[in-house]
Amino acid sequence: MRPLDAVRQFLEREQIQNQAVVCALSGGADSVCLLYCLLKWQKKYQLRISAIHIQHNLRGAESIRDERFCADLCQKFHVSLKIVSVDVQTYQQEHSGCSVETAARECRYQAFCEHAEGLVATAHNASDNLETVIFRLARGTGLKGLCGIPQKRDIYIRPLLKSSRQEIEHFLSEQHLDYITDSSNQQDIYTRNFIRHHITPLLSGICPGSTEKSISMMTDILTEEENFLAFSAKTAYAEHLLPDGTLKDLQNLHPAVQRRCIRIFLESHQVSSNYLNVLTVQKLLQHGGQAEIIRGELTVHVSHHVLFLERKLPDVLPKPLIIGENQIFPGYLVTAELVQKKNFSEFEKIHRIFANSALDYDIIKESAVLHGRTNGLYLKPDGKNHTVSVKKWLQTQPVSLRNSLHCLSDASGLVWVQNLGVSCRACVTEHTQNMLILHVHTANTECTSDYHISDVY
Numbered sequence: 001m002r003p004l005d006a007v008r009q010f011l012e013r014e015q016i017q018n019q020a021v022v023c024a025l026s027g028g029a030d031s032v033c034l035l036y037c038l039l040k041w042q043k044k045y046q047l048r049i050s051a052i053h054i055q056h057n058l059r060g061a062e063s064i065r066d067e068r069f070c071a072d073l074c075q076k077f078h079v080s081l082k083i084v085s086v087d088v089q090t091y092q093q094e095h096s097g098c099s100v101e102t103a104a105r106e107c108r109y110q111a112f113c114e115h116a117e118g119l120v121a122t123a124h125n126a127s128d129n130l131e132t133v134i135f136r137l138a139r140g141t142g143l144k145g146l147c148g149i150p151q152k153r154d155i156y157i158r159p160l161l162k163s164s165r166q167e168i169e170h171f172l173s174e175q176h177l178d179y180i181t182d183s184s185n186q187q188d189i190y191t192r193n194f195i196r197h198h199i200t201p202l203l204s205g206i207c208p209g210s211t212e213k214s215i216s217m218m219t220d221i222l223t224e225e226e227n228f229l230a231f232s233a234k235t236a237y238a239e240h241l242l243p244d245g246t247l248k249d250l251q252n253l254h255p256a257v258q259r260r261c262i263r264i265f266l267e268s269h270q271v272s273s274n275y276l277n278v279l280t281v282q283k284l285l286q287h288g289g290q291a292e293i294i295r296g297e298l299t300v301h302v303s304h305h306v307l308f309l310e311r312k313l314p315d316v317l318p319k320p321l322i323i324g325e326n327q328i329f330p331g332y333l334v335t336a337e338l339v340q341k342k343n344f345s346e347f348e349k350i351h352r353i354f355a356n357s358a359l360d361y362d363i364i365k366e367s368a369v370l371h372g373r374t375n376g377l378y379l380k381p382d383g384k385n386h387t388v389s390v391k392k393w394l395q396t397q398p399v400s401l402r403n404s405l406h407c408l409s410d411a412s413g414l415v416w417v418q419n420l421g422v423s424c425r426a427c428v429t430e431h432t433q434n435m436l437i438l439h440v441h442t443a444n445t446e447c448t449s450d451y452h453i454s455d456v457y
Contacts, residue, residue: 001162003171007037010159011045014152018046020118021157024108025051025081027069029179030123033168034160036177038121039077052116054108055085058100062183069180084111101190116155124149124158126212127165130203131195133215140275143226148219164212233260244398246308251285258282262307269309271298281307301395308399318371321408326370327443329404334370337437341428357416359426361436364410368436373405379414382427393420406440 001009011017023035038049053070057063067083074081086107092098098106112120129148136145151161160168172179188194204211236257240247247265250258262281263273271277271293280291284302290310292299299310316328326334338361377390394402401419408416415426418440422428428435 001167003033003160003163003168004037004040006162007034007159008041009162010151010157011041014157016045016047016119016157020048020050022112022116022118022120023049023051023079024112024120024122025053025070025074026123026182027053027066027073027180028123028182029169029172030125030128030160030165032073032177032179033163033172034121034123035073035077035079036172036175037159039079048118050080050082050118052082052084052112052120054111055083056088056104056107057085058088058104059182059184066180066182082115084115086111101192112156118155119157120155121157121159123160125160125163125165125168126216127196127200129161129219130200130212130215131192133219134195134199134203135191143222143229146219147223147226148215150223162216229256229260233257233264237261237264242306244400246306246399248306250307251305255282258285265307271309303395310399310402316372318369321368321370328370328372328406331443332404332406333441333443334406335439335441337439339435339437341432341435357422357438358428359408359416359422359436359438360428360432361434362432363426364408364415364436367410368415369409371407371409373407377407377414377417379417379420380424381421382424383421384424388420390414390417390420406438408438 021038023031023038025031025035035049035051038047041047042049051070051074053067055063055067059066071081071083088100088104088107091107092100092103095103095106133146133148149158149161151158163171184190185193185196188197200211207214236253237247237260240250240253240261242248245268247261250261253261259278259282262278266273266277266281277293280293281300281302284291284300285305285307288302288305290299290301297312301308301310319326319328321334321336323336323338326336328334373390373394375391378387379390380387390405390407394405397419406418407414410426412425413423415423416438
């Protein structure tokens with residue numbers, strides 16, 4: 001598509017009017033063409049056009065030449081220009097394993113965020129889009145990757161994405177506009193250049209003159225389908241999300257929607273949603289079980305069709321229980337209150353409220369230790385005739401409880417587990433003289449209840 005028409009259609013479709021637009025200007029053919037076209041439509045769409053040039057400091061005298069060319073061009077066009085110098089080499093050193101291409105891109109976009117005011121127009125074209133799709137296809141990608149370069153993302157717009165490099169250079173020749181050539185574009189050591197010089201010519205031999213257009217049509221179609229699937233996945237995620245942040249019954253969803261829900265779930269917990277992690281979780285959905293996705297740190301579980309993550313137990317030091325406030329987990333307090341039971345009838349009035357946290361203090365007072373959960377914990381709760389595995393019981397509880405579960409033990413073993421209850425051997429009876437009431441609450445809230453124990457005694 002002729003560049004001037006491509007820019008006009010883009011501005012119309014995206015309804016960009018009466019806005020500030022900063023043109024990313026390198027001095028190459030694409031960015032010179034973009035700046036020229038934006039200025040041509042400036043009055044019609046009431047645009048406030050300026051330019052920004054990023055000095056990467058990578059090519060010595062050639063980099064200085066580029067900067068001077070951009071300054072002269074903007075002076076000729078009466079356009080305000082901001083020049084920002086970045087240190088690509090230092091960035092690459094600080095991010096080991098990062099290529100020069102990646103480091104330059106990261107520095108460039110960081111500079112855009114910090115210095116550009118308004119929309120940032122970059123000069124990606126249809127040929128760039130073709131190269132991007134080929135690169136992603138070779139490396140391995142999903143539907144989103146095959147959508148290519150988006151025409152609009154956040155503050156970034158790409159008005160020339162429907163024009164090929166050949167069409168852009170032909171247009172500049174028609175308008176008698178000069179531009180500069182980056183010598184590094186001729187070096188095949190960069191992946192994109194290798195694709196440009198060796199792969200795309202082969203594809204053009206199959207469909208002469210229409211390769212970029214064909215890929216552009218494909219990416220348009222796939223983008224619409226990607227948007228539909230993304231919307232469907234967000235809807236399904238919301239429907240299957242439980243209040244404690246877990247997901248239930250994903251096993252009945254279509255595999256494509258399943259994978260997307262898994263990605264949303266992992267990313268919401270700051271966990272990589274790479275293909276292997278998603279596949280690991282997807283396999284668990286059918287039969288349940290668990291798998292470690294970060295060695296020694298993070299395990300994913302599916303139990304009773306509920307998906308949740310479990311991080312390594314924090315190192316918690318057991319502490320002797322004191323009357324008053326106790327803390328073994330950051331952000332949580334256990335308030336221990338000692339009360340004399342005057343008569344059994346008064347206790348029965350409050351027993352329903354404190355049933356899971358009232359203990360016979362005289363039985364445990366000499367050696368009460370507050371601690372977190374450990375492997376192999378079992379409790380025989382008051383009122384039950386069987387022993388409960390704390391680990392299995394936890395699978396039915398909110399995920400938030402798993403890594404902050406408070407337990408109390410004495411010399412003979414476990415006597416209390418938060419939310420599970422009191423051991424039958426430490427329960428309150430009519431012979432109890434002193435009761436220990438335990439209440440767990442967040443550190444920034446007071447110990448409150450419908451009844452406070454001191455209101456009764």
